[in-house]
Amino acid sequence: MLSKAVDALKSDKKVRTIIIRSEVPGIFCAGADLKERAKMHSSEVGPFVSKIRAVINDIASSAKMGLVETKLAIIPGGGGTQRLPRAIGMSLAKELIFSARVLDGQEAKAVGLISHVLEQNQEGDAAYRKALGLAREFLPQGPVAMRVAKLAINQGMEVDLVTGLAIEEACYAQTIPTKDRLEGLLAFKEKRPPRYKGE
Numbered sequence: 001m002l003s004k005a006v007d008a009l010k011s012d013k014k015v016r017t018i019i020i021r022s023e024v025p026g027i028f029c030a031g032a033d034l035k036e037r038a039k040m041h042s043s044e045v046g047p048f049v050s051k052i053r054a055v056i057n058d059i060a061s062s063a064k065m066g067l068v069e070t071k072l073a074i075i076p077g078g079g080g081t082q083r084l085p086r087a088i089g090m091s092l093a094k095e096l097i098f099s100a101r102v103l104d105g106q107e108a109k110a111v112g113l114i115s116h117v118l119e120q121n122q123e124g125d126a127a128y129r130k131a132l133g134l135a136r137e138f139l140p141q142g143p144v145a146m147r148v149a150k151l152a153i154n155q156g157m158e159v160d161l162v163t164g165l166a167i168e169e170a171c172y173a174q175t176i177p178t179k180d181r182l183e184g185l186l187a188f189k190e191k192r193p194p195r196y197k198g199e
Contacts, residue, residue, distance in 0.1 A: 016143060021127070021128045065104075066096075066101065066102030067084060067103070068100040069098060081097065086157060087112065094103075141179075142184060144178065144199075145175050148175060151167075152171040155167050179199040
């Protein structure tokens, strides 16, 4: 279902921000459904994990709070062995994966794994409310600039610095001919909020 939803959103140019949340108060994801996994034939596990990895690649590039798969004699197959070292460095990633340690919010923030630690509210949706607040901060920015900034960051993290700077330059060039860039300059000059259209 998640894969279908992501595919539908990819082609909708009006979508600027996506928030994925759990309907279970206080919990986003507790990991793989091990009861479901135990019923799978070994030939099904690889394709299933590959599909999860593909969906995660489409929607996020952040690591989880704990990659405990080595406790089950497997490895983080949803991309954790690749994402975690990129997020926090190889040494610490190895330590966390090899030990199967789960970090609390403060520890995860301290190592740069997450951006925010929140006290849970009575409704159990503090993280969702924070995500809405961040989305409200993102929405006023130029849509083309946001799209190519995301592209530059995501692609640049996969290559060396020189190549990453070339990617950034190519992405920057895509903002130059836009009407939004001219609107941003005019709004700055006129001391008013810009009215971007994604053009």
